[in-house]
Amino acid sequence: MSDASYRDAIFSTPLDKVARFSFDEQVVACFPDMIRRSVPGYGQILGMLSLIAQRHLRHGAHVYDLGCSLGASGLALAGALPADAFRYTGIDLSPAMVKQARQTFADECADYVMQVEEADIRTLEYAPSGMIILNFTLQFLPPDDRDALLRRLFDALEPGGVLILSEKTVDADERDNAWRVERYHDFKRANGYSDLEISQKRTALENVLVPDTLEVLHDRLKQAGFPRSMTWFQYLNFASLIAFKP
Numbered sequence: 001m002s003d004a005s006y007r008d009a010i011f012s013t014p015l016d017k018v019a020r021f022s023f024d025e026q027v028v029a030c031f032p033d034m035i036r037r038s039v040p041g042y043g044q045i046l047g048m049l050s051l052i053a054q055r056h057l058r059h060g061a062h063v064y065d066l067g068c069s070l071g072a073s074g075l076a077l078a079g080a081l082p083a084d085a086f087r088y089t090g091i092d093l094s095p096a097m098v099k100q101a102r103q104t105f106a107d108e109c110a111d112y113v114m115q116v117e118e119a120d121i122r123t124l125e126y127a128p129s130g131m132i133i134l135n136f137t138l139q140f141l142p143p144d145d146r147d148a149l150l151r152r153l154f155d156a157l158e159p160g161g162v163l164i165l166s167e168k169t170v171d172a173d174e175r176d177n178a179w180r181v182e183r184y185h186d187f188k189r190a191n192g193y194s195d196l197e198i199s200q201k202r203t204a205l206e207n208v209l210v211p212d213t214l215e216v217l218h219d220r221l222k223q224a225g226f227p228r229s230m231t232w233f234q235y236l237n238f239a240s241l242i243a244f245k246p
């Protein structure tokens with residue numbers, strides 16, 4: 001997958017008008033590079049998914065990856081678990097993402113049961129599942145749509161199932177939030193992004209990626225039915241939560 005990926009230079013030249021961020025062909029072409037250089041801890045979160053699956057997933061159970069993009073979570077699972085350990089369905093609304101993810105699984109995971117569907121995760125009919133992965137996707141839904149989706153995911157999980165929810169977050173404390181965001185921009189600079197790229201991407205994501213606080217995320221999980229959730233990973237303003245279905 002990385003062989004086909006270009007370096008992200010989307011916001012590197014001054015744009016007269018910065019368009020709303022969207023998961024179009026241009027983003028798909030550089031997405032592995034973009035997400036690796038833009039999400040602190042992305043590789044560690046992916047690496048941990050299979051360890052969590054080994055502990056929580058019933059052998060052969062179904063896994064959803066919602067907003068799967070190029071299927072990185074599926075590839076991580078397939079890289080660590082045998083072919084009969086799970087069945088995987090990735091869902092994404094972007095036709096360009098779905099096309100490339102399907103190709104990747106056909107090329108690299110032919111022995112595994114892995115499919116990708118183009119659909120809106122808010123209206124999908126969910127099959128019973130042992131694990132549901134929502135990595136950096138809930139943040140792109142209108143906030144008013146988030147609770148209803150999480151309720152449907154709680155219902156779709158089998159007893160003993162887990163939901164992994166990874167998100168960019170905002171801190172309710174203004175001073176702590178400013179510190180995290182400033183260090184996040186340092187992180188991006190250290191990964192080769194210029195001040196212009198950082199500022200134009202920020203504009204493109206305004207009102208498109210609307211982050212919740214960690215407290216709101218845990219509250220959302222509680223109201224969806226999950227009696228227990230934990231933040232198992234945090235790196236600056238990015239975090240991953242796990243929620244348990246009893």
Ligand SMILES: C[S@@+](CC[C@H](N)C(=O)[O-])C[C@H]1O[C@@H](n2cnc3c(N)ncnc32)[C@H](O)[C@@H]1O
Pocket residue numbers: 023035066067068069070071072073091092093094097119120121122134135136137140141
């Ligand atoms: C930041 S990316 C997710 C990254 C991916 N999970 C990974 O770990 O590489 C967000 C993805 O969510 C998808 N998306 C956004 N809204 C969606 C919706 N309502 N239904 C399905 N997919 C959606 C986008 O097309 C995009 O591919």
Ligand SMILES: O=C(O)C(=O)C[C@]1(C(=O)O)C=C[C@@H](O)C=C1
Pocket residue numbers: 034035038039136168201202205209
């Ligand atoms: O670049 C940023 O500011 C981000 O928030 C990174 C982020 C994300 O968190 O989803 C935003 C858009 C791209 O999908 C990849 C990563």
